[in-house]
Amino acid sequence: MTKISYRACIAILALVCLFLGISPPVRAGEDFSKITQSGILKVAVYNEFAPFSSGDGGIDIDLAEALAKKTGLKLSLLPFPAGDDLDEDLRNMVWKGHYLGYGPADVMLHVPVDPRLMKQNDKVEIFAPYHREVVRLVTDVRKVPQFENLDSIAGKKIGVEKVSISAVVLLGAEDGKFRDDVKIYPTATAALEQLKAGGLDGVVANLSEIESVLRADPNYRISEVTFQRLPPKGWVVGMAVKKSDPELVKLLQDATNALVTSGEMAAIFAKHGVKVLAP
Structure with missing residues (x-):
C-alpha cells in the first residue's frame, strides 16, 4: 500500500x-x-x-x-x-x-x-x-497569464494526484465543470514535474508539495483557491x-x-x- x-x-x-x-x-x-x-x-x-x-x-x-x-x-x-x-x-x-x-x-x-x-x-x-x-493552485504564467478565480483555468489542463483531497475538490468543483480537463497522476510530484516539462497548464496540490518541486520559480504562480468543501485554513x-x-x-x-x-x-x-x- x-x-x-x-x-x-x-x-x-x-x-x-x-x-x-x-x-x-x-x-x-x-x-x-x-x-x-x-x-x-x-x-x-x-x-x-x-x-x-x-x-x-x-x-x-x-x-x-x-x-x-x-x-x-x-x-x-x-x-x-x-x-x-x-x-x-x-x-x-x-x-x-x-x-x-x-x-x-x-x-x-x-x-x-x-x-x-x-x-x-x-x-x-x-x-x-x-x-x-493547505491546498493551492499553481499555474504556468506563460499559459495562464492572469488568474482571478477558477474560471481562469476553464479549458486548461490541470493535474492532480489520484485519491487526494486536491482531486476530490477539483473534480467536484462547480458541479464537475472542470472534470474533463483534469489529468490524474500517481503522485503530486509527478504532476508537478509534468507541469515543469510543459505538459500541463497547472496543478492543484498541497502547498508543501508545490514549493518543494518548483522552488520559487518565477514562471509559476501560486494562487489561493476557494473550494466549497475545503477548509480555508487547511x-x-x-x-x-x-x-x-x-x-x-x-x-x-x-x-x-x-x-x-x-x-x-x-x-x-x-x-x-x-x-x-x-x-
Missing part, C-alpha cells in the same frame, strides 16, 4: 473542523522507562511521502533527527507503508504493532491533529502540531504516541517548542524548499 491511502484519509479529515489545544498530563510510565534505558527513540514516518519522507530524505526525517538530538536519544527510523486508513496506521505504528512484526514506534509523525481521529483512537495521544497544510499535522506515555509527550512537546523557538523548525522546512506554516 502506498501513501495514497493516507491522502484519502486526509481528504475526509480535512473537511471537518480542526483541533489545536492539547495539554497532556505528566507522569512516568513503563514505556518511557524502556526508551530512556535503551537510549533510542523509534520514530515512524511514511514511505514515499515527499517532501516529508521518501528515499531521498525529507522534512519529517530531518525532524525526527532533530527530536532525537534534543531529547538526548539516538534515532531509529521506522519508515512504513500507509495502511487502508489512519486508524490502521496508528494501531500498527503507535500502540500495537503490525502482525508481520514491525512496529510499534515510540512516536509517529505527520498525524492529523483532528478531534474525530482522536475520539476514535483512544489508545493514542495526538499532540505537538508543527505544520499547517489542516494541522502533529505526532502521536501511546496514551500511556505522558512523560514522552512532555519530552517531545518541549523539544518541538524548542525547535520552533530557535528557528530550527523553519530551517528544516526551508532545506526542502518549503515554508513552515504555523499551526
Whole structure:
C-alpha cells in the first residue's frame, strides 16, 4: 500500500473542523522507562511521502533527527507503508504493532491533529502540531497569464494526484465543470514535474508539495483557491504516541517548542524548499 491511502484519509479529515489545544498530563510510565534505558527513540514516518519522507530524505526525517538530538536519544527510523486508513496506521505504528512484526514506534509523525481521529483512537495521544497544510493552485504564467478565480483555468489542463483531497475538490468543483480537463497522476510530484516539462497548464496540490518541486520559480504562480468543501485554513499535522506515555509527550512537546523557538523548525522546512506554516 502506498501513501495514497493516507491522502484519502486526509481528504475526509480535512473537511471537518480542526483541533489545536492539547495539554497532556505528566507522569512516568513503563514505556518511557524502556526508551530512556535503551537510549533510542523509534520514530515512524511514511514511505514515499515527499517532501516529508521518501528515499531521498525529507522534512519529517530531518525532524525526527532533530527530536532525537534534543531529547538526548539516538534515532531509529521506522519508515512504513500507509495502511487502508489512519486508524490502521496508528494501531500498527503507535500502540500495537503490525502482525508481520514491525512496529510499534515510540512516536509517529505527520498525524492529523483532528478531534474525530482522536475520539476514535483512544489508545493514542495526538499532540505537538508543527505544520499547517493547505491546498493551492499553481499555474504556468506563460499559459495562464492572469488568474482571478477558477474560471481562469476553464479549458486548461490541470493535474492532480489520484485519491487526494486536491482531486476530490477539483473534480467536484462547480458541479464537475472542470472534470474533463483534469489529468490524474500517481503522485503530486509527478504532476508537478509534468507541469515543469510543459505538459500541463497547472496543478492543484498541497502547498508543501508545490514549493518543494518548483522552488520559487518565477514562471509559476501560486494562487489561493476557494473550494466549497475545503477548509480555508487547511489542516494541522502533529505526532502521536501511546496514551500511556505522558512523560514522552512532555519530552517531545518541549523539544518541538524548542525547535520552533530557535528557528530550527523553519530551517528544516526551508532545506526542502518549503515554508513552515504555523499551526
